[in-house]
Amino acid sequence: MLRRGIKRTRKRNNKDNKNNKNKKIIILSSSILFLFVMFISVIFSLINIGNKKIAIGVKIENIDVSNLTQEEALEKVKSKYQEKLLSDIKVKYEDIEETINIEQLNPSIDIDRMVREACLIGKSGNIIKDNYEILFSMIFSNKINCNILLDQQEIDKKIEEINSKLPNALEESNYYIEESNLIIRKGKPGIIIDIDKFNELLLQTVKIEENRNFEIPIKQNEPKNINIEEIYKDIYKETKDAYITEDPKEIHPEINGIDFNISMEEAEKILEEEKEEYIIPLKINFAKVTISDLGKEAFPHILGIFSTTYNTTNTNRVTNLQLASEKINGTVILPGETFSYNKVVGERTIAKGYKEAAVYSGGKVVDGIGGGICQLSSTLYNAAIYSNLEITSRSNHRFMTSYAEAGRDATVSWGTIDLCFKNTRKFPIKIVSSVKNGVVTTEIYGMKEEKEYEIVIENKVTEVIPYKIEYIKDNKLEEGIEEVQQYGTNGAKSITYKIIKYNGAVVSKEILSSDTYRPLERIIKKGTKKAETVNARTEEGFSQENINEINPELLKMIKEL
Known part of the structure; x- marks a missing residue:
């Protein structure tokens, strides 16, 4: 028994000795490894002491700034982003393609901050932290994300412009006053741009160098319900005569009294009917003294004027121009108010005297009611720019026009595309329009301010898109005979600037629009008759x-x- 106990004790002691020996080996190995790591770290740190260059593997977005000084990195990143911000982005939905000029969205990038952040990687003063960051960057790379800020108001304008061109687009309910009636048009469901997804895709695309295009994200939407109480609040006015005060010099226009000629309950009952258009009778009390009665005292100066020419032999088109011109002539826009071409001119119908004339539709020239009135909206658009007014809504034609240069036109379409501008001046303005002797002229009158600016419009074509020729067989024409059905016109890409001058010196230069015009194909009928x-x-x-x-x-x- 005693021998067995002694043997067990010896075995236990041997085992303990062995364990102790293993522990010592582990401790010694760990110490050696630690010392080795520390030695390497110290050597690594000594090598990087005074190294002002950016660590290897560091990127700002996808731009490699490894081993560059702060100045070199700044120059490289600025150069790359300047290229990106000057490159247009193309967006597409079905056969609709639009160009977005990034410069027009007022981009803002804090490049200095990103480069400073890149320079600080591995340079905190903490040996362990710095070495870890440097090794991590070398092995896995270290990416600094770029934060680009874009002007959301400008993006929203572009979205609104594209929305107006979408097929089967959403039509919101709208209303306008015509004579002594309030016309309310019921909206229609349709597609609109998904704004959140659009913004996300736009920001992603701005950051990349290649494939700078994306598919326009759309969604199906229902129009908002008609709120008759909100409409009433908007149109209700109390009657006031126009007058002018001298000190301070202020023009107070007349206000015609407007009220429902029926009760609110009766108006709500009308809206319960299933109709596309509702008519609410109005009671209008006209002011005794109007701003026009004040004459030149209220509108002494021409602020902006523009003219375009037309073919006097196209009588239907001339009639349409004259009818639309009569509607906008004499319109007074108060400071802060927004003029809407569609609201003032109203719907173009046969009942109102409008005729059929050539319009662009589906990539071809066809006859349509009210054809030609876009010439008046284009003329007015230019006069508004020269008057230094804020353009809030404007779209270019699908194809080039004969009466306006690229970037100088403004198309309109009832219920969808509109020309709108805001009176950003201190005093009311008045539109004077005429259509006679082959010339469309719009003038904007008002009172000049103490500091009046000169406006210059500069437009240039950046690319010409040649038209294609389409041949269609015609069994009524003999073989070898060709007949032109539609003359083609080249398309173009253009950019238009608004230059503001004071005493001859340029104060600012801003992009008014970046436009794309499709080529109108030439269509030739080719005879097949034997x-x-x-x-x-x-x-x-x-x-x-x-x-x-x-x-x-x-x-x-x-x-x-």
């Missing part, structure tokens, strides 16, 4: 056999006839 051949007898009564017997010289003379 020419009639004479078999039994010619028109002169000769048989083919007789003709063969005729003297060759005589036969030649007959054929030439």
Whole structure:
């Protein structure tokens, strides 16, 4: 028993000794490893002491700034982002393609902050932290995200412009006053741009160098419900006469009293009917003294003027121009108010006297009610720019026009595309419009301010898009005969600037628009009808056999006839 106990004790002691020995080895190995790591770290730190260059593997977005000084990194990143911000982005939905000029969205990037952040990697003064950051960057790379800020108001304008061009687009309910009636048009469900997804895709695309385009994200939407109480609050006015005060010099326009000519309950009952258009009768009390009665005292100066020419022989088109011109002529816009071409002109219908004239539709020139009134909206658009007014809504035509240069037109379409501008001046303004002797002229009158600016419009075509030729077979035309059905026009890309000057010196230069015009293809009808051949007898009564017997010289003379 004693021997067994002694043996067990010896075994236990041997085991403990062995464990102790292993522990010592582990401790020694760990110490050596720690010292080695510390030695390497110290050496690594000594190597990087005074190294002002950015650590290897550091990127700002996808731009490699490894081993660059702060100045070199700044120059490289600025150069790269300047390229990105000057490059347009193309967005597309089905056959609609729009160009977004990033410069127009007032981009803001804190490049200095990003480069400073890159320079601080591995340079905190903490050996362990610095070495970890440097090694991590070398092995896995270290990416600093770029934060680009874009002007959301400008993005919203572009979204609104594209929305107006979408097929089967959402139509919100709208209303306007016509004579002594309030016209309320019921909206229609349709597609609109998904704003959140659009913004996300836009920011992603701005940061990349290649494939700078994306598909426009859309969603189906229902129009907002008609709120008759909100409409009433908007249109209700109390009658006031126009007057001018001298100190301070202020023009107070007249206000015509407007109220429902029926009760609110009756108006709500009308809206319960299933109709596309509702008519609410109004009671209008006209002011005794209008701003027009104040005459030149209220509108002494021409602020902006523009003219375009038209073909006087196209009588239907001339009629449409004259009708629309009569509607906008004399319109007074108060400070802070927004003018809407569609609201003032109203819907273009046969009942109102509008005629059929050429319009662009589906990539072709066709006849449509009210054709030609876009010439008036384009003329007014230019006059508004020269008057230094804020353009809040404007779209270019799908194709180039004959009356306005690229970037100088403004298309309109009832219920969708509108021309709107805001009176940002101190005093009311008045539109004077005329259509006569082949010239459309719009003038904007008002009172000049103490500091009046000169406006210059500069537009240039950046790319010409050649038109294509389409041949269509026509079995009514003989073979070899061709007939032009539609003349083609080249498309173009353009950029238009508004330059503001004071005493001849440039104060500012801003992008008004970046436009794309599609080429209008040339369509040629090609005859496929076989020419009639004479078999039994010619028109002169000769048989083919007789003709063969005729003297060759005589036969030649007959054929030439």
